[in-house]
Amino acid sequence: MKAFTVHRGRVAPLDRVNVDTDQIIPKQFLKRIEKTGFGKFLFYDWRFVAEGKPNPDFVLNETRYEGASVLVAGKNFGCGSSREHAVWALSDFGFRAVISSSFADIFANNSTKNGFLTVRLTDQQVSEVMRRAQGVDNYQITVDLEKCEARDDQGFSAKFSVDEFVRHCLLNGLDDIGLTLQHENEIAAYEAQHGVPAGLQDRGAVG
Amino acid sequence: MGAGRTLFEKIWVAHLVATPAGRSPILYIDLHLVHEVTSPQAFDGLRSAGRGVRQPARTVATVDHNVPTEPRGSPITDLIAARQIAALQANCKEFGIRLFDMDAPEQGIVHVIGPELGLTQPGMTIVCGDSHTSTHGAFGALAFGIGTSEVEHVLATQCLAQQKPKTMKIDVHGQLGLGVMAKDLALGIIGHIGTDGATGHVIEYAGPAVRALSMEGRMTLCNMSIEAGARAGMVAPDETTIAYVKGRRFAPTGGDWEKAVERWRSLPTDQGAAFDKVVEIDAAQLCPFVTWGTNPGMVAPVTGRVPEVNGLQEGERRAAELALQYMALEPGRRIEDIKIDRVFIGSCTNSRIEDLRAAARVAKGHRVNTQVRAMVVPGSQTVKRAAEQEGLDRVFLDAGFEWRESGCSMCLGMNPDILQPGERCASTSNRNFEGRQGRGGRTHLVSPMMAAAAAIAGHFTDIRNWKFH
């Protein structure tokens, strides 16, 4: 996994609450069997009015937000479907972090597995970042996971909290499957004690 | 020990494999359900790390999201979907995983077949790369949706590193009225607590109105937990649960059954156990609901109107305005005056035999409105066969509904069943997000009875005034 330590980048404001993963990556693009290549479909139904024709009213199509790598959005970001494709699409498009006042659980979980940061600030702080991103030209923010702080050059700074273990994994780019496998002995002991239910054991000629 | 423990805590503790200091606890997973859309990248990850599937016997796969609902045997015309299905077939073969494939008599939506095959049992931890895994909580299991990285994690380790969620009790007093279904209870709750009302929590549904629900009703209710932001939803196992599981294909037998039942009876939340949050609902206050917006929390009673947006808070008002614009509705419009073009009866929320019986009872002796195209998509082949044995297919066909093969179908429109731009649909599924059923499509969530009635009337209508034949 890609490590996340400190990132500075342009901020794009998506002034909507309850942005669901169906919007982040519509289902017609979930059929790929790779993890890559989802960026071009990010927010597809909002970004394009018709097949391939950009919607001039959508924020990510404004030239002033070109190259943005931090997204700021309203509460309950990433609700709905568990599709990790949403995180893949945001990352592939160039985003490294999303700032919001709340995130849906599965989305937040998926983010941590992809070196993608969900930055949780208060409603007020989110509104402030939103206002600056809308008002200040080339507005940049620094997301600092080492200090658990988001700050800009105009005097804004806010602390955010991240689960200690998640932070550790993100800072070091750790693969958490490897970490779980360090507990091989305990897993094996648990399995020895519980065994596979009889009904599941006989899989006949599977496959 | 102080106060007692909740159902959730009992299952959580029983599945802790390790609690490493400063890290998330590691939880053992009893059953891992897999489908074609969220798994290919996980299997690829395993291969590139040189890992295998730790417990293929605890892993069960089916195809549901992509499969066409035309008669089986017709070729899959969508080549990318076909490729995804082929990938699952190859992965199951390579790793020795049981797959209920396209042509299997057990095929169906993953959350329908788990319970009906008896794979889903009380006290289990169950995961699947799909947010509606919460459905299985109806059995008093801890069941939640995971992303693809976590699918890979479970394949490789049969465990998940999980932060412990908080608990929320939703106590539903009284009794649901006639014509008010589990779906209405779910919509009523989400309308009340909001689509992020249970974020970070596992819900336990309790109270007489929940106890009175059938297993099908409990599944509908738990299914929609994720739409309130919950990690999972649960109902404590009782005699209804035990009677449902008994004799199913993967249910324990003989002495194992006796032992299992004894264990299950010890699962319900102890008297006096504390929850982080408690919500009280009066079932008598609920009625048939219809969503008017673009998230499942935007609901109104069928007898009500599209709400005014002026009174709402800033962010919510903007969201409501955008939703109304998308839905082509204006505040104050009577819900019963909203005309529809399509009806979809199906999805892991409402495609079980009881749902189809309820819808068929409404449809019987009526005709689908000439302006409406209505389809019924059973949740599984097993449901489909049972319905046909009871003659429900005839009732639907005679009334002018389409009768299709099982799958997710128009719940998310990954197969050819989609809405055209601007089409308005009464749907028994769980999400009314923009474009969910097809770009520009407008979805209203309702119960199976309300959907059937809308198909016939051509607009929403209060099922409590229905003329049953």
Ligand code: SF4
């Ligand atoms: S029916 Fe709909 S919600 Fe259920 S698993 Fe299929 S796509 Fe997901």
